[in-house]
Amino acid sequence: MKRCPECRRDYYDDTLLYCLEDGNALVQGSVPSPDEPATAILSEPGAIATGFSADEPQTAILHSTAASGETPTRAHIHTTEQTAILSTGAEADPRESLGGVSEKHSFSANKAAKPLIAAAVAVAILVGGFFGYRYFSASGSKQINSIAVMPFVNEGGNADVEYLSDGMTETLIKSLSELPNLNVKPRSSVFRYKGKDTDLKTIGKELNVEAILNGRVIQRGEQLTLSLELVDVQNDKVLWTESYGRKQSDLVSLQSEIARDVSTKLKLRLSGADEAKVTKTSTANPEAYQAYLKGRYYWNRRTGENLKKAIEQFKAATDRDPNYALAYAGLADCYVVLNQYAGTPLTETIPQAKTYAERAITIDGQLADPHTALGVIYEQSWQWAEAEREFKRAIELNPNYATAFHWYATFLRNTGRTNEAVPLITRAQEIDPLSSVIHSEVAVIFLVQNNYQAAIETCLKIIELDPAFSNAYQYLGLSYFKVGRNAEALTTLEKAVELSKRDGEKLRYLGYGFAIEGKRVQAYAILKELEEKYVKKEANGRDVASVYAGLGEKDKAFEWLEKDFQTKAGEFSPMTWEIPFETLRGDSRYKDLLKRMNLPE
Structure with missing residues (x-):
């Protein structure tokens, strides 16, 4: 011995x-x-x-x-x-x-x-x-400080189960992200690799992580089998493998077990409070949990139609478990962006979003998500101090929540504090290095700072990584206009409209582009389409005003801006930087609008 x-x-x-x-x-x-x-x-x-x-x-x-x-x-x-x-x-x-x-x-x-x-x-x-x-032996016994949880593979290929493999991945990412000393790459970064046969070393280098967790989900009737493999990508070494077989009704407890096992295999030294965080479950109801996973599945597809499906699923989750904090937070998230993606008036979305966010916080005050949503709600309501307070609280609760940094940076940019936004969006990039949405905010900040070449380069990089991301084409087109590449600008904006399926925001920039290029027939055709969308609550007055501003019809532009102001039907603060309104900024009516919103001129 x-x-x-x-x-x-x-x-x-x-x-x-x-x-x-x-x-x-x-x-x-x-x-x-x-x-x-x-x-x-x-x-x-x-x-x-x-x-x-x-x-x-x-x-x-x-x-x-x-x-x-x-x-x-x-x-x-x-x-x-x-x-x-x-x-x-x-x-x-x-x-x-x-x-x-x-x-x-x-x-x-x-x-x-x-x-x-x-x-x-x-x-x-x-x-x-x-x-x-x-x-x-260090590679086998050292503590792992950074990890990417890759999208679990739906082994059976059944499209009806896709929400399950995606949702289990996202839940594990969220659980591990609660740990203070572990860098966990967010969903938006790792899901870029979904369906691709990318070498693990390449992924590790691109995401700057030490370890990668792969998983495969097989469903046969009510039986689920999940196989996991933890790989040290720096030393090309498999650290751990495990297979879990459970009934679908045991999915909630399985997620906690997986989170605990993975954190153990990462050699993390967890306090009692940390272990409680990583194994925490927001519901014990398996049906509520599956409805929540379906909600997240639709939420992540981020179109007006899918957001409405997500709302249905989150509501189903709260019906089955009235104390399901994450499901209420999901509802708040949906209503916060419904104006942007579906044109639903803020007068309808703000009260709903606020109710659900506050309900989530009442149940679980440690969740960062609903505080972030409240920050946007207060911004949309022109309650600037309250908005900033909520963004700061969200970051305090979860310093690894990229969305909190991103939306706080957007708030600062919209309120004329662009220099303060820079370190926040930089931090969001560090947490989520492959997020198209976050990188597009970087492009906007470059636009606001009149650094048009940097904005162009940023947008081109986004398109290289995510060629179907319409926002990148939108901001690239606007940047092209600022450097005199007008023909390319119009082509790029037309691509944005096509990819967005003629979303109101994308249409307004194309209409503005036609207007400043003297293509008035095309500009008025876009105006007609936007006004029809406005009636159907699929566009804002700000969208229509943008085209009128490009046509030089200032009175019409202010008329439509005033409609949004009076009804609070559309988000208003972005007008402080948006390019179509540059010709309005010397007008006393523009300054009056800012004053009535308590915004700096």
Whole structure:
């Protein structure tokens, strides 16, 4: 039997030399007292090319100042002609340290020369092996500080189960993101790789993570099988694999179990509070949980139609569990962006969003999501101080929540504080390096700062990564106009309209482009379409006003802006930077609008 002198774990495998927990050299039999040097016996030196016979065991005495579990450094090592000693900082004479060993092996100078050289070689091998073990085993025992949870593969290919594989991935990302010292890449970054056969090392380099977790989900009737593989991408080493078989009704408890197991395998040192966070469940109702996963599935597709489907599913979740905080937060998120994606008037969305966000916070005050939603709600209501308070609170609750940084940066940009927005959007980029939405906000900030070339380059990079992202074409087209590339600008804006399926926001910029290029027939055709959408609550007055401003019809532009102001039907604060309104900013009516919203001119 062997025992570790530090953690005192027993090993019955006599071939082991070092402790698997902390890397310390194992000793034979009982552990010596703390004030006694640990002794490692090379029981068969003849097996090493030292010149020693097998019946002459040699001893290396290792004294160390390194703390328990700490890897000794070269500074701790002091070498004599007879042994290698890990110094205590107040060494005794090496000859005294050897004590009985010197007496047992008292050789004459001539007779001792050969064995002493061999002893030094043996000890060097021992110490080298110790450090080698600590170094080369580090990848298996070190704490992982960054991870990407890749989209779980829907192994059966059943489209009806896609929400399950996506939702389980997102839930695990959210759980692990609660840990303060773990960098977890957000959904928007990892889902770029969905369906692609990208090399893990490439993904690790692009996302700047140490580890990647892959998963495969198979559903057969009510039975679910989830297979996981944790890979250290820096050392190309599989750290852990596991397979879980559960009934679909056990999905909630399975998610907690997975989160706990993964955090353990990452070698994270969790406090009781951290473990509670990572294994926390917001509902015990499996039907509510599955409805919530479907809601997130539709929410992430971010179109007007899909947002309405998401609302249906989140409401189904709250019907099954009236205390499901995350489902209420999901509802708040949907209503916050419904004006942007579906043209639903703010007079309808704000009250709903506020009710659901506050309900989520009442149930669980530690959720960052509803505080972020409240920040946008207050911004849309022109309550600027309250909006900033909520954004700050969200970041305080979850410093890894990229959306909170992004939406706070947008708020600052809309209220004329662009310089303050820069570090916030930079932080959002660090958390979520491949998010098209976040990068598009970077492009907008460049536009506001009149750095048009940087805006162009940013948009082109987004399109390279995400060629179907319509916002990138929108801001690229506007940037082209600012540098005189008008023909390219119109082509690019037409592409934005096509990709968005003729969304009101994209149409207004195309209409504005036609207007300033003198293509008045096309501009008026866009105006007609936008006015029809306005009646159907699919566009804002600000959209219509943009085209009139481009046509030089200022009175009409202010008429439509006033409609939005009086009804609060559309988001207003972005007009402070938007390019179509540049020709209106010298008008007293424009300044009056800002004053009535308590915004700086």
